[in-house]
Amino acid sequence: MSWLAEMVALVAPPGCPACRRALARAEERLCATCTRALPWLAPGCPRCALPRHRGTDCPAAAASFSRAWAPLAYQGVARRLVAALKFRAALPVADLMAAQMAANLPAALRGLDVALVPVPPQPARRRSRGFDPAGVLTAALARRLTLPVAPCLVREDRAERQVGASVRTRRAENRILVRVRASPPPRVVLVDDVHTTGATLDACARALVADGVLVVAALSYARTL
Numbered sequence: 001m002s003w004l005a006e007m008v009a010l011v012a013p014p015g016c017p018a019c020r021r022a023l024a025r026a027e028e029r030l031c032a033t034c035t036r037a038l039p040w041l042a043p044g045c046p047r048c049a050l051p052r053h054r055g056t057d058c059p060a061a062a063a064s065f066s067r068a069w070a071p072l073a074y075q076g077v078a079r080r081l082v083a084a085l086k087f088r089a090a091l092p093v094a095d096l097m098a099a100q101m102a103a104n105l106p107a108a109l110r111g112l113d114v115a116l117v118p119v120p121p122q123p124a125r126r127r128s129r130g131f132d133p134a135g136v137l138t139a140a141l142a143r144r145l146t147l148p149v150a151p152c153l154v155r156e157d158r159a160e161r162q163v164g165a166s167v168r169t170r171r172a173e174n175r176i177l178v179r180v181r182a183s184p185p186p187r188v189v190l191v192d193d194v195h196t197t198g199a200t201l202d203a204c205a206r207a208l209v210a211d212g213v214l215v216v217a218a219l220s221y222a223r224t225l
């Protein structure tokens, strides 16, 4: 993998990325205990990726993406893998997560003629982490699905807040601002590590739709329940 992954491997001996216990076999990527404890989601609402909600209460009813999917609940082992990717820069974890996504992809999302678009990071986060977890996950998923990646979005939220600004101004400043920075492909699938409220995915989809793009779906590794 990349120079960063090699550096991480040098300082951290290989262990289970979720529980850090030693792995039984060198080729094992997640220990047997954590593999058994993965919080798989049953097929749920195709619009918001929640396993269930009451009738018309779909939080994605007005979203700009037409469907959403995540294989796992954002808890337990899945949450620890996201943390390993995000905060310990354990890049091989991205490929493990991509493998779990690719192996469980719903039939409706297979064999599509789309490009994968990573949800862009907030510039301040990108700077402090030195890498972009959603971008790394998207690249790994694209390799597994043999799909192109189109990193055509950029976050433009204003991070700094003015001292003494009113609550209303602060709220306005906290809005998720996404801009299409490069000519996007006609059909895309958005990719993120965690689908929480869906507000970021919706902001990304809205920017793309305004640019004439058909946003086929929003794929995430894990869904907050």
Ligand SMILES: [Zn+2]
Binding pocket: 016, 017, 018, 019, 020, 021, 030, 031, 032, 033, 034, 035
């Ligand atoms: Zn483990």
Ligand SMILES: [Zn+2]
Binding pocket: 045, 046, 047, 048, 049, 050, 053, 057, 058, 059, 060
């Ligand atoms: Zn729904």
